[in-house]
Amino acid sequence: xxxxxxxxxxCALPIxxxxxGSRALAEEIAALIESLDFDALVPEVxxxxxxxLSRRLKSMTRRAAADEDLTELIETLKATLAEYTxxxxxxxxxxxxxxxxxxxxxxxxxxxxxxxxxxxxxxTRSVFHAGCGVVSLILALVLLxxxxxxxxxxxxxxxxxxAEIARRVSPRANAILMRGFKHVAHxxxxxxxxxxxxxxxxxxxxxxxxxVSLMVVPVAVLAFGDPAAGxxxxxxxxxxxxxxxxxxGTSAFVLVGTxxxxxxxxxxxxxxxxxxxxxxxxxxxxxxALAELFSRSIDDNLSVPVAALGGTFVALQLFxxxx
Numbered sequence: 001x002x003x004x005x006x007x008x009x010x011c012a013l014p015i016x017x018x019x020x021g022s023r024a025l026a027e028e029i030a031a032l033i034e035s036l037d038f039d040a041l042v043p044e045v046x047x048x049x050x051x052x053l054s055r056r057l058k059s060m061t062r063r064a065a066a067d068e069d070l071t072e073l074i075e076t077l078k079a080t081l082a083e084y085t086x087x088x089x090x091x092x093x094x095x096x097x098x099x100x101x102x103x104x105x106x107x108x109x110x111x112x113x114x115x116x117x118x119x120x121x122x123x124t125r126s127v128f129h130a131g132c133g134v135v136s137l138i139l140a141l142v143l144l145x146x147x148x149x150x151x152x153x154x155x156x157x158x159x160x161x162x163a164e165i166a167r168r169v170s171p172r173a174n175a176i177l178m179r180g181f182k183h184v185a186h187x188x189x190x191x192x193x194x195x196x197x198x199x200x201x202x203x204x205x206x207x208x209x210x211x212v213s214l215m216v217v218p219v220a221v222l223a224f225g226d227p228a229a230g231x232x233x234x235x236x237x238x239x240x241x242x243x244x245x246x247x248x249g250t251s252a253f254v255l256v257g258t259x260x261x262x263x264x265x266x267x268x269x270x271x272x273x274x275x276x277x278x279x280x281x282x283x284x285x286x287x288x289a290l291a292e293l294f295s296r297s298i299d300d301n302l303s304v305p306v307a308a309l310g311g312t313f314v315a316l317q318l319f320x321x322x323x
Contacts, residue, residue, distance in 0.1 A: 003269065006053070019023075019119075023083035024049075024056070025057070025105065027051050027101045027157060029105070030045070030049065031103060032049045032053055033095055033099055033102065040177055045234065046091070050084050051211030053077075053081065056307070057078050057081070058078075059073050063320045073105060075097075075102060076101065077097075078092070080097045080098075115171070122183075123231075124184055125183070125185075126230060128225075129184075130182075130223050132223065133220065133222060133224065134223065135321075136203055137219055137223070137264055137267075139152065140212060140215065140268075141178050141264075141268060143148075145168070146210065146212060149207050150204075150207045150208065153207045154204050154207075156204070157197075157200040157201045157203070157204040158249045160194070164195075167241070171236045173195055181196070195293055195301045199302075201302065202304075202305040202306065203219065203305075205306075206219060206305060211323040212268045214312055215263050216265065217280065217281060217284045217312045218288070218308035219264065219305065220260035220264035220265075221261050221285050221288040221305070222301065222305045222308065223260065224257065225252075225253040225256050225260065225285055225288055226288075226301075228252045229249040229289070230293060231244075232248060232249055232252040233246045233250070234249070237249050241293060242293060243293065243295075250293055253292060254289045255285075257284065257289065257308075258278065258281045258282045258284075259281075261280070261285055261308075261312075262281040263276050263282030263312055265277050265281055276321060279315060280312060280315040280316055280321075282317065283311040283315040284308040284309075285311075287307040287308050288311070290303070290307065
């Protein structure tokens with residue numbers, strides 16, 4: 001029995017070391033991707049990070065020999081970096097290759113690993129995400145009556161699903177669409193329903209509630225709470241929860257979602273007092289944060305607004321506020 005346990009422990013050590021090395025590699029790739037997001041960064045700094053990543057890849061080559069997928073990914077990365085030149089004109093192509101490699105690496109790491117690194121921050125995607133929410137709120141609160149908003153949101157949702165069908169039928173159409181959204185799409189979305197499609201579908205569903213209150217609060221929570229959780233969680237997250245989320249990121253979601261929901265609800269229902277506005281928005285933000293925390297098979301661009309909608313409805317009912 002002692003020999004058996006010792007053998008298992010001995011076998012587990014290189015596996016653990018490989019996981020640790022893979023996490024460190026993922027974190028270094030993420031840091032380089034984040035650096036490439038800023039055009040003001042001097043080429044010398046990027047070049048130094050590329051050199052550091054190249055050295056790590058060389059050190060991992062032998063340890064990864066037992067893992068075919070990891071070996072292939074490392075060799076692909078080494079080939080990519082071998083073609084690198086310290087010229088900002090090549091950064092976009094490098095960033096795309098690194099992001100794809102990062103997605104592949106995180107899929108190799110065990111799904112139940114509490115230290116599994118988060119996806120690198122995509123500031124462009126976050127701004128686009130929030131911008132879509134702002135446009136939706138302006139349309140709902142200022143420009144269009146609800147019965148017209150239903151048709152506008154329905155048109156965007158129809159376009160999204162039409163594009164999804166086209167992507168499945170034609171690889172060329174898929175390539176064109178993904179290149180068009182390369183700055184805001186994740187590489188994994190090449191082969192699954194795009195988050196933007198779920199986003200437009202959720203917005204359309206919210207318009208069908210027939211209530212501006214039930215629509216604007218979930219939209220605000222989704223538009224601002226979700227990217228806040230992503231950015232702040234990836235930068236400052238130290239306390240792991242589940243599914244790669246952190247206590248810091250989830251807390252940021254609740255706080256920012258509450259603030260955004262409060263502003264939206266105040267604009268939609270100026271007759272409401274401060275207490276019901278804040279409580280309703282807090283409940284919506286909390287429900288949205290929980291949905292984001294536990295969403296795995298369901299895209300959070302769908303689960304978050306649905307959960308926030310439920311929280312908004314319940315909280316309004318508790319205060320006896322008409323929808």
